[in-house]
Amino acid sequence: MKKIIPAYVRVPLIFAIVMGALEYFIDSGDKPAFIKYPMVALFLGVFLFLLIAIEIVVDAVDKVTYSLLSDEQKKQLAEAQSVSFADSKLMKMLTRSKDIEQEADVMLDHDYDGIKELDNVLPPWWVGLFYACIVFAIVYLVRFHIVGDYTQEEEFIAEMEQKDKEVQEYLKTAPDLMTKDKVTLLTDAASLSEGENIFKTNCVACHRADAGGAIGPNLTDKYWILGGGIKNVFNTITEGGRSGKGMVPWKETLKPTEIQKVASYILSLQGSNPKDPKPSEGDEWIEEGAAPAADADATAVTDSTEVATVVVDSLKTE
Incomplete structure (x- = not known):
């Protein structure tokens, strides 16, 4: 067929x-x-x-x-x-053209050096489109030039403001657009469990399964080479450690949300005291806003002074 x-x-x-x-x-x-x-x-x-x-x-x-x-x-x-498409009933309905045998019915008296002119009607689709354009032009004229509706510039500004709001709303909850500035510490069991699985898959070779440290540093104490806290740990895992001798960047391997989970899991191991940990490296990290730990020696001196004062007072009384 x-x-x-x-x-x-x-x-x-x-x-x-x-x-x-x-x-x-x-x-x-x-x-x-x-x-x-x-x-x-x-x-x-x-x-x-x-x-x-x-x-x-x-x-x-x-x-x-x-x-x-x-x-x-x-x-x-x-x-x-x-039968070609040009001779089909559909084509004739769209154009309302006359067959060659009927051209004498629409032939005009004009004769230009033997060239004659036909008085064919305009195609229905063209006529309909023409009238539709006229109606559209009238509505446009009344709405934007007589009534004074919004201009194209106002429409553009309004749409850009709306899209900016949508982008900002999306960025608030977009999981894979996590950054150092947006990252927060996760404490729920499900996230920490996923972080543990990521740690055991990718990190145990350098930090041991208990995070006590091997090639890499001990992650369970309060000393950090590149800073502690969720933001610094997230950034270190993302961008890598010290140039030439530190950890490789994991941003090409792990998603930002996965890095957030493994960083939260690492911080949950603080003070876990693994067996035979690697000696501490880096500087002691004190979380911003946290009260500094009291010095044991200073406490001992204070306590001893208070005791001596009590003894002197008792002797004076006697």
């Missing part, structure tokens, strides 16, 4: 449309959806196979059907298929 679009064009076109729709609706980041998600690639493969199979089956059915037609039916089919 006659087909307007051949199969070798139809199949790639349909496949490309479906593939484009999947890429549009599936959020796959910076990678194509069929690469990031194997199931998408499997679906596309099955879909392409079905398209080709359908074309083969339809072509076979057409051949069988054609072979069952009589000579007269084949002749009628050939005549029907020989």
Whole structure:
């Protein structure tokens, strides 16, 4: 049977449309959806196979059907298929053009060196579009030039303000846009459990399973090389340690939320006192706003002075 679009064009076109729709609706980041998600690639493969199979089956059915037609039916089919789109009823309805045999009915008396002019009517679609443009122009004139509705500049500013608000709202809860300035300490059991799994998968080779330190420093004491606290630990894991001899950056391997969880888990190990810990490295970290720990020697001196004062007072009394 006659087909307007051949199969070798139809199949790639349909496949490309479906593939484009999947890429549009599936959020796959910076990678194509069929690469990031194997199931998408499997679906596309099955879909392409079905398209080709359908074309083969339809072509076979057409051949069988054609072979069952009589000579007269084949002749009628050939005549029907020989009609071009320009001569079809649809084209005539869209253009309202006259056949060549009817041109004498619309022929004007004008004659320019043998060139004659036809008085064909305008195509209906063109006339409808023309009237629609007139209606639109009247509405636009009344709304924006007579009534004085918003200008294009005001519309642009309003839309930009709305989009800025939406972006700010999104950034407040966007998990994978976590930064050093936004990170907070997690204390819930689920987050700490995930952080523990990340730590055991990636960090035990240098820090031991109990975080007591091996190649890397001890993470359970109050001394830190690059600063303690959730913000500094998050930044150290993200950007890496000291240049040339510190930890490698993990920002290309772990997501920001994963770094937040493992940093929170590490801080939860403070004071856990693992067996045979590595000697402390770096400087003692005191969290901002925390009261400094009282010095034991100063406390002892104070206590002894108070005792001596009590003894002197008692002797004076006696």
